[in-house]
Amino acid sequence: xxxxxxxxxxxxxxxxxxxxxxxxxxxxxxxxxxxxxxxxxxxxxxxxxxxxxxxxxxxxxxxxxxxxxxxxxxxxxxxxxxxxxxxxxxxxxxxxxxxxxxxxxxxxxxxxxxxxxxxxxxxxxxxxxxxxxxxxxxxxxxxxxxxxxxxxxxxxxxxxxxxxxxxxxxxxxxxxxxxxxxxxxxx
Amino acid sequence: xxxxxxxxxxxxxxxxxxxxxxxxxxxxxxxxxxxxxxxxxxxxxxxxxxxxxxxxxxxxxxxxxxxxxxxxxxxxxxxxxxxxxxxxxxxxxxxxxxxxxxxxxxxxxxxxxxxxxxxxxxxxxxxxxxxxxxxxxxxxxxxxxxxxxxxxxxxxxxxxxxxxxxxxxxxxxxxxxxxxxxxxxxxxxxxxxxxxxxxxxxxxxxxxxxxxxxxxxxxxxxxxxxxxxxxxxxxxx
Numbered sequence: 071x072x073x074x075x076x077x078x079x080x081x082x083x084x085x086x087x088x089x090x091x092x093x094x095x096x097x098x099x100x101x102x103x104x105x106x107x108x109x110x111x112x113x114x115x116x117x118x119x120x121x122x123x124x125x126x127x128x129x130x131x132x133x134x135x136x137x138x139x140x141x142x143x144x145x146x147x148x149x150x151x152x153x154x155x156x157x158x159x160x161x162x163x164x165x166x167x168x169x170x171x172x173x174x175x176x177x178x179x180x181x182x183x184x185x186x187x188x189x190x191x192x193x194x195x196x197x198x199x200x201x202x203x204x205x206x207x208x209x210x211x212x213x214x215x216x217x218x219x220x221x222x223x224x225x226x227x228x229x230x231x232x233x234x235x236x237x238x239x240x241x242x243x244x245x246x247x248x249x250x251x252x253x254x255x256x257x
Numbered sequence: 258x259x260x261x262x263x264x265x266x267x268x269x270x271x272x273x274x275x276x277x278x279x280x281x282x283x284x285x286x287x288x289x290x291x292x293x294x295x296x297x298x299x300x301x302x303x304x305x306x307x308x309x310x311x312x313x314x315x316x317x318x319x320x321x322x323x324x325x326x327x328x329x330x331x332x333x334x335x336x337x338x339x340x341x342x343x344x345x346x347x348x349x350x351x352x353x354x355x356x357x358x359x360x361x362x363x364x365x366x367x368x369x370x371x372x373x374x375x376x377x378x379x380x381x382x383x384x385x386x387x388x389x390x391x392x393x394x395x396x397x398x399x400x401x402x403x404x405x406x407x408x409x410x411x412x413x414x415x416x417x418x419x420x421x422x423x424x425x426x427x428x429x430x431x432x433x434x435x436x437x438x439x440x441x442x443x444x445x446x447x448x449x450x451x452x453x454x455x456x457x458x459x460x461x462x463x464x465x466x467x468x469x470x471x472x473x474x475x476x477x478x479x480x481x482x483x484x485x486x487x488x489x490x491x492x493x494x
Binding site: 072073074075076077078079080081082083084085086087088089090091092115116117119121123127129131137138139140141142153154155176177178179184187189191193194195196197198199200201202204217218221222226246247248251253254255256257 | 261264267268271272273274275277280282283284285286287288289290292293294295296297298299300301302303304305306339340341342343352353354356362363364366367378379380382416418422423424425427428429430431445448449453454455457458479480481482483
């Protein structure tokens with residue numbers, strides 16, 4: 071049996087109406103175990119114009135590399151309230167910020183560990199399908215061997231790694247098109 | 258460590274392209290470089306899970322969220338959420354938003370010269386049931402102009418946002434109404450190359466689910482990507 075999948079359509083300019091209930095800039099509530107970071111950035115288009123009507127969704131594992139999801143064979147510890155999800159809307163300047171903890175490494179294909187990363191899904195007017203990218207952390211030795219980063223052309227890898235070595239506030243900008251275009255993934 | 262069973266990729270031409278110049282906003286926003294194909298790891302097959310605690314009592318009924326009733330034609334919109342193996346997707350969050358019966362959104366940047374309705378916000382949320390079923394009560398939205406090209410009008414539509422059971426199933430789409438004369442002129446609708454896939458976005462009049470003397474009904478089933486049947490499938494291309 072194989073049904074035809076439902077096609078994607080854009081969220082359009084009025085996404086806020088439907089997206090609002092899940093909006094938060096706090097992915098990890100205070101007290102969540104792990105190293106805390108604030109991530110700041112800006113979304114812009116092929117002309118460098120701010121994307122002021124976009125949304126980001128973050129999905130991540132906890133500090134021990136466990137996803138709060140039944141499919142993660144390692145299971146989330148009982149009583150752990152960390153869902154690992156949050157949604158942020160860009161402001162009038164295309165800017166966004168959120169606070170979270172650095173996730174632990176998770177299993178990759180062929181048993182190789184993946185470097186700590188945030189899964190980031192982007193929605194905006196002008197995008198008939200959502201975009202998927204990842205944010206990696208600076209000062210992380212596993213970035214050198216991460217199986218997903220290895221698939222990305224070497225000269226574009228830096229678009230996936232936040233700046234701010236040694237700091238607790240990181241900067242990560244998203245460019246949807248052009249020479250500095252962020253790497254997006256086809257899942 | 259258990260191996261992750263991946264999800265099937267959509268059939269050729271059943272999803273819109275990222276760049277579709279007929280929809281003008283894609284021109285400066287769509288990525289210009291090829292996407293990097295990712296294997297499905299635990300990061301992609303998992304995603305946020307929701308429960309009844311995330312949903313309020315009137316979230317499914319957009320006609321009951323204010324003191325009075327909204328103006329417009331009451332409708333029931335219901336259906337099932339399935340994967341492409343025809344397996345129901347239970348306990349999945351569905352978000353829905355829409356314009357009011359005059360074609361106006363409750364949003365700061367909507368300046369269409371049509372009245373707002375104090376009794377209509379235009380946003381709803383439900384969790385799917387054990388068989389993937391869901392149901393909203395709302396009012397039928399109207400068409401509205403959108404300046405994409407000369408005399409551009411969007412056909413009446415509802416926006417749907419689906420989480421499924423993992424990131425690979427995440428989908429945002431729009432539902433249209435049967436027989437809408439604006440559909441052939443709509444770049445959003447026409448961005449999907451495959452005829453059959455495009456028609457998946459048109460709901461069906463659903464006589465059996467009408468509420469006598471109260472509301473007409475439309476049926477809209479949604480299909481998300483399902484699991485690969487065997488891990489071998491990917492290596493056969």
